[in-house]
Amino acid sequence: MDIGFLIDMDGVIYKGKELIKGADLFIKKLQEKKIPFLFITNNSQRSRRDVKLKLSKMGIDVTESNVFTCATATARFLAKQKPNGSAYVIGDSGLMNALHDNNIANSDSDPDYVIVGEGTSFNMNMIEAATKMIMKGAKLIATNLDPNCPVVDGIRPGCGAIVAMLETATGKKAFSMGKPSPIMFREARKELGVRTENTFMIGDTMETDIIGGVEMGYKSILVLSGGTKKEDLNNFAYHPDKVIPSIYSLMDLPELN
Incomplete structure (x- = not known):
């Protein structure tokens, strides 16, 4: 079997x-x-290569093809839905890399999507910009809806917490891939x-x-x-x-x- x-x-x-x-x-x-x-x-923060490296440092030697992230799932699905689409991205390099690998361009001018992943680089200016884009027709996409993520000394806000701000502000529900x-x-x-x-x-x-x-x-x-x-x-x-x-x-x- x-x-x-x-x-x-x-x-x-x-x-x-x-x-x-x-x-x-x-x-x-x-x-x-x-x-x-x-x-x-x-976790959409790390690329497949980043995850491979983390595992190798722990003594687990695998290839990038053994790693599947919510960023990968998101990028592949959206590329099928709208080939060569564009997105305003709130997230880190793992998400950016997955989108670029699937021919989805980063744009802050009338993007097809607003895509939210984990990250520590977002600020209220980005939330405001994303809100305006969603109200103009950009589709709100979440790599996942986890409300928080575990850290050594407790938890930190997750992708779902950031998405909740945009959902509340716009009245639009996110479509989640994770x-x-x-x-x-x-x-x-x-x-x-x-x-x-x-x-x-x-x-x-x-x-x-x-x-x-x-x-x-x-x-x-x-x-x-x-x-x-x-x-x-x-x-x-x-x-x-x-x-x-x-x-x-x-x-x-x-x-x-």
Whole structure:
């Protein structure tokens, strides 16, 4: 049976700058058995190359083709919708690079889209400019709607928090491409090259990783090494197929042996 894995990173592979014990061994096993996998992330700040470098410094050697970001999903989808389109971008280099790779130009003059990703470089002048563009007809696009992102000493506002300002100001709802959007999950599975029923989604977040996997018909696996505790499952109407302490627990998965 040809199987493939979609793997969240923060809380699954690492926490902050620390590798989660055994994560490197699981990835090495997939490589040895030539099982396709993608690291799938809602972080649009880093390019695929940046993510590859971060993982390599933690002892996980992969290629850029093993990384799939919400910026990539966003850029590919919009390029299909409107080839050679234009966008006013609120976000960092990872998003900019993905858009340029898909022939979407950066523009502050009547752009087709206002695209929002994670970043620390935005300011109220950018929000005001984006508001005016949206009111003139630019479509509001979010790389994801995560309200916050974990940092070493707590959380910081995420892409969803920035998007909320624009939605409130304009009365327009953003179209989101990141997890749990089926757009991102479907594109990632196609890149894996495996069938829906043979796709595994490994994540630590019920609201993005697990619900996305459940809705797409993937085999969903929740790891407890991130932000979700076992008792939290009582708060949800849906459940993963498997709950495990960490990704290392999958070393004995029957499909891998």
